[in-house]
Amino acid sequence: MPSKYQPQIPGWIGDLVKGGNYLTGADERLLYANDNFCAFIRKTLSNQFLYLCIFLIVFVCLIPVIYVCILLMIDFYTEKEDSILFLIIFIQIISLFAIYVSIPEIYQNLFTRRGSPIIFNRKTGKVYINESYFFNFKVLRNPLTFLHPNKKRIKEYDWADLHGVVVHNFSRYSLNSTILMVCKPNTHKTIDHIMLDPIRNGIGSYLVWGWVNNFMCANDLISLNDGKYKWEQETQFKKEIIKGQGWPEWMVEAFNATSLEELANIKQKFNINE
Numbered sequence: 001m002p003s004k005y006q007p008q009i010p011g012w013i014g015d016l017v018k019g020g021n022y023l024t025g026a027d028e029r030l031l032y033a034n035d036n037f038c039a040f041i042r043k044t045l046s047n048q049f050l051y052l053c054i055f056l057i058v059f060v061c062l063i064p065v066i067y068v069c070i071l072l073m074i075d076f077y078t079e080k081e082d083s084i085l086f087l088i089i090f091i092q093i094i095s096l097f098a099i100y101v102s103i104p105e106i107y108q109n110l111f112t113r114r115g116s117p118i119i120f121n122r123k124t125g126k127v128y129i130n131e132s133y134f135f136n137f138k139v140l141r142n143p144l145t146f147l148h149p150n151k152k153r154i155k156e157y158d159w160a161d162l163h164g165v166v167v168h169n170f171s172r173y174s175l176n177s178t179i180l181m182v183c184k185p186n187t188h189k190t191i192d193h194i195m196l197d198p199i200r201n202g203i204g205s206y207l208v209w210g211w212v213n214n215f216m217c218a219n220d221l222i223s224l225n226d227g228k229y230k231w232e233q234e235t236q237f238k239k240e241i242i243k244g245q246g247w248p249e250w251m252v253e254a255f256n257a258t259s260l261e262e263l264a265n266i267k268q269k270f271n272i273n274e
Contacts, residue, residue, distance in 0.1 A: 004188045005181040009137060009167055013176065016164035016209055020217030027207045029197065030227040031115075032237040036123050037255045038215050038227070039241070040208055041115030042195055043135075052109035055102045062095050062102070069095065104134035104141065107149045114241050118196065120159065122216045123258045127157040127180075129194060130247050136193050137167075137179065152246060156254075157194070159216055161185055164196065164209050175199045178209050 003012050031039040069092040076085040111132045119128040133151035134141075145151065162180045169175045177199055182192035197208040214222045229237040242252060250270035257263040266272075 020219035
């Protein structure tokens with residue numbers, strides 16, 4: 001049975017049900033929570049370092065492969081060795097595509113700051129992200145965007161329009177990721193993707209989704225002191241995680257909005273036009 005959220009994302013395993021009553025424990029990705037908002041880290045420093053090294057090695061190794069292929073194509077073109085020439089061209093195309101895929105991976109691991117937290121406000125039903133433009137599942141990108149390695153997307157979404165799916169990474173280790181499908185209001189038409197919880201084993205890939213759902217439903221199954229920063233450490237959390245990362249001032253203030261009316265006043269105060 002295919003995903004109801006279309007177009008379906010590659011590696012799809014299943015759609016996740018929204019709502020509370022998920023039984024979850026505290027998760028290491030939870031940074032901070034109070035009665036208004038919670039914040040989850042999405043990229044641990046160890047994972048950033050690991051995947052940055054992997055894709056840098058791939059990139060560096062492919063450069064000489066491409067150079068040698070160019071030299072061989074010239075040689076075999078002049079010698080009319082068509083069968084070998086086609087093989088070299090095929091290797092060249094694969095190598096170029098691998099570099100095309102590696103560059104965004106290098107960018108998003110190199111320029112993801114402080115774990116790229118995602119913020120959920122349960123009083124307004126809004127979700128906030130500030131992340132590398134390359135921090136997603138896209139494959140086809142305009143090569144010109146590679147000239148802007150630190151490009152960001154800073155967005156406000158409606159929780160009602162975000163729907164969870166689990167995907168796998170096609171490896172024998174059965175690593176799963178939870179993706180938020182951003183849909184047009186009241187439809188299953190996907191217009192964007194947000195990484196919620198990347199690369200987990202088995203049931204671990206459902207923990208963050210469960211915690212967020214219980215939080216957004218104000219369910220007592222979760223504790224607001226489960227995170228790295230405790231309830232009373234909001235100032236410290238914002239100083240160490242939020243400050244200096246390019247979050248708009250109005251958005252940081254909106255984290256703590258207690259109603260849509262208060263959120264509207266904040267946007268009016270900062271002249272934010274939706």
